[in-house]
Amino acid sequence: MSNRAADSLPAGPAKFGMFAGVFTPCTLTILGVIMFLRFGQVVGQSGIINAVLIVLAAKAITTLTTLSLSAIATNTRVKGGGAYYLISRSLGVEFGGAIGILFFSAQAISVAMYIIGFTEAFAETFPQWSGHFIAIASTVNLITFVCVYIGAGWTIKVQYFILAILVAALGSFYAGAIADFNPVYLQENLTSHYIGGENWFTMFALFFPAVTGIMAGANMSGDLANPSKSIPRGTLLAIAVTAIVYLSQAFLLGCARPADELINNTMVIRDLSIWPIAITAGVFAATLSSALGSMMGAPRILQAFARDEIFSSLSFFGAGSGLTNEPRRATVLTFAIAQICIVLGDLNAIAPIITMFFMITYGLLNLATFYEAITKNPSYRPTFRFSHWLTSLAGTIGCLGVMFLVNWKWATASILFIGGLHWFIRSREIEARWGDLQSGVIFERARKSLLRLETEAYHPKNWRPIIMALSGTGWTRSHIPIYGHWLTSGHGMMTLAHVISGDIEDHAELRDRYEKVLRNFIAKEQLEAFPAVTCNALLSDGIESLMQCSGIGGLRPNTVLLGWPRDESKAEAFGANIRLIARMNRSILTMRFLSHRGDEALAGSDDNSNVDEHWKIPAGTIDVWWRGMENGALMMLLAHLLNRNSGWRDNPIRLMRVVENEEAKEEVRKHLVELGASSRIKVIPEVVVSNRPASEVIAQASASAAIVLLGFQTPDEGKEMELYRRMEELAGDLPRLLFVDSAGGMALE
Structure with a gap:
């Protein structure tokens, strides 16, 4: 105009x-x-x-x-x-x-x-x-x-x-x-x-x-x-x-x-x-x-x-x-x-x-x-x-x-x-x-809906992903906001968050600038997301602040999406951060993408070609490695939400499990079929019989997968390095993995 x-x-x-x-x-x-x-x-x-x-x-x-x-x-x-x-x-x-x-x-x-x-x-x-x-x-x-x-x-x-x-x-x-x-x-x-x-x-x-x-x-x-x-x-x-x-x-x-x-x-x-x-x-x-x-x-x-x-x-x-x-x-x-x-x-x-x-x-x-x-x-x-x-x-x-x-x-x-x-x-x-x-009509609808949501009894079948994605300024680890968008688009909500190290009095202008950068990134990439920036002396304090203050009523984040550490030097701090998130009863999704490890050279530049690369849908299946309902329910729901996106509909979901002997294969396969039927999620059950280490089985069976979902447990204090090495061994050379630690609150049936 x-x-x-x-x-x-x-x-x-x-x-x-x-x-x-x-x-x-x-x-x-x-x-x-x-x-x-x-x-x-x-x-x-x-x-x-x-x-x-x-x-x-x-x-x-x-x-x-x-x-x-x-x-x-x-x-x-x-x-x-x-x-x-x-x-x-x-x-x-x-x-x-x-x-x-x-x-x-x-x-x-x-x-x-x-x-x-x-x-x-x-x-x-x-x-x-x-x-x-x-x-x-x-x-x-x-x-x-x-x-x-x-x-x-x-x-x-x-x-x-x-x-x-x-x-x-x-x-x-x-x-x-x-x-x-x-x-x-x-x-x-x-x-x-x-x-x-x-x-x-x-x-x-x-x-x-x-x-x-x-x-x-x-x-x-x-x-x-x-x-x-x-x-x-x-x-x-x-x-x-x-x-x-x-x-x-x-x-x-x-x-x-x-x-x-x-x-x-x-x-x-x-x-x-x-x-x-x-x-x-x-x-x-x-x-x-x-x-x-x-x-x-x-x-x-x-x-x-x-x-x-x-x-x-x-x-x-x-x-x-x-x-x-x-x-x-x-x-x-x-x-x-x-x-x-x-x-x-x-x-x-x-x-x-x-x-x-x-x-x-x-x-x-x-x-x-x-x-x-x-x-x-x-x-x-x-x-x-x-x-x-x-x-x-x-x-x-x-x-x-x-x-x-x-x-x-x-x-x-x-x-x-x-x-x-x-x-x-x-x-x-x-x-x-x-x-x-x-905007007034939208506000009034939102206000009434939030108040009604606050009084409604929550049921696990109504669980939706309300994700807080910690992705820096967006383009530095662009796979995180993009996959967050795919997981929430049309079904949930995503907040794109960034923590600035320092005091708010010294970095007020910097905070406003970073929030503007996030808004521009969201608009340019057409993400369905909201920006959130906080200034704190420590990253852990910033995460805690975001967890406690973000959202309103029934729309507070129930899941945190962040990147997997690039090397062992960051494993201990990473473990402490996810332990903090787990204590606040939030599910944890952490992405290990080998491709992003070369993106830091582009950090802060105006060249967002890496962003375009991550929008490309990889060929292959969506592999969910089943080890029980504790993390499995969330992994199944995430795979289903990913598959609902128009670009991912040609990527079938495989529900996979390893057994040590042939006699158990049919029974486990029947169990996987029942899981898919009871959850009303179309899956391809696949049981792998092998006595080899799990890392070798996963690497071979999911070598052509578009993305692999694996469950993990947040480590106790002092066990951070052990978790990092174990998950790195399981991941091997697979290019795209999503590690999941569920806080519960959802139901497949």
Whole structure:
């Protein structure tokens, strides 16, 4: 992401308050083309009762969404971009980017919908022009574009004039409808009269775009003097006022005209009016104002989206013009999209598509607020107090449910579309330069899971490897973190640890540098691991410190992975260290790889070719030399976990044992087969009959193995050298061995 992110740029001088910047554009967009040209059809087919339910359902969803919108808007400094800005700063760059495209498209297509509605009304009023539908619509689109291109300030002033016309038109309708009240029509129109396969949900889909204007004010967020106050107050007031208008209209339309006329006469509101010219002017004014509102909102969404540089190809549209930072380049693109829709679409076809796009936007806005609330993030402190996680969840479920009830095919396509955008943005690994709630969601899940894990009774069958790997800086003994990754990937956890010899007061900066080195190594090698660095005078003190302090609750390390001494001079200190680990009841894994003994020449260098070498999967079997359950259970589980990695699946596990005579071979082999069956681990049992020393048998039988697992016991004090020499003799020239001393705690059955 560029440093030119939208939230780091000035949005220009603030100009508009609640009434001018939020209430007026919201009201004019809500009381638009659907009210004048399609609401009569909704009432005629649905009936008064169902029409009221449709209005209430639509208003319930938009009210719940506005509560969520208000909570987020009062919890952060809102800048340009409206819903895109709010969602991206909460749910993250992936959802934000997907919504940016979707919401911009919905707003741009809405311009076409409103202009088509205007043109229908114009053609009804002036039939002689009906043959020039596309030409008229294109001209209106051009005029709308020019108005917005000049600037938002001039457009807002035009909307005051339009609001006055709209009020006069509604007054004319109410006067005429009340005068024509007929109880017969009221009785007939209480119930539904659906035609041509229509139903409640198709009527809801037709009506819902009428209430999507709740975002008109939020889309102007960059031009508001006080967005956190103006957006909640202005939007909720617009919802309340327009709800009263629609509910009263549903009743009066059903009382004043028969169902057939309501269904077939798109200008029934004009015919009811006592001043038809006022309705004509109102239709023209409402559709134009809605088109103006969408034409103003869509470019501002695209401008904010482009400035975040989620897609570098769109950065061209992030530029602003003049002191008020007008998004003129984005306005040109909005005009072009609207023009294409005017040429290709019609009002009834466009409305359901816009419904889906707005529903997804509203659903994600509710979801963002829901997650903000349930994660209990200390930074979530909205001054708007009337939003709760239950209302946000209800809004999310309502949006999703209505999408599928209206049209499951379009709903599925829309969700797949936004899912594909989310995946594409995520796959590009774009880093957002703003905080979002994803880390808060993860933290809350982890917190609750840790607390639950702490109270759950532990059972050995649930044992997982939680490994602390002592590997220096990573690349000096790179086989240790790599094999630790293979043993824990997808099943356990690994901490990559390093002990710095010295005092913390003298080596604080060095400690931070080593931790950064480990983080870089983990990131470069794509390990699933956490870094841990400690400063102690002695290595043993450092290991003890790491053992006692690392992890939390049930996620404390249960296994330590470290390297086998390179020579006898280090055997005594090594024995003391593993004795300390054993006293702390941790299992011990120590790796003896002949190949790493030439790696010290690369220690501290930037050449990590030895790392690449250790990522190569060796050919051969995974040999487990069985000497009993004491260490055998852990060795079997480790072999199984290693074999579960995709690269190791072609390396079969051999369960091996030595017997001294042929008579015992079949019985021991049967025992090994039963071990594999009872542990549900696929093994190849192999019994070797020999009286030769164990070192010779192991060297010969496992000469072609990819890795060999041998058990050992931590030595008593003074027995360190004896252990070292015995295990070295057993290992011989085998290139890769894993010595295992189990502390127990796991079960094969």
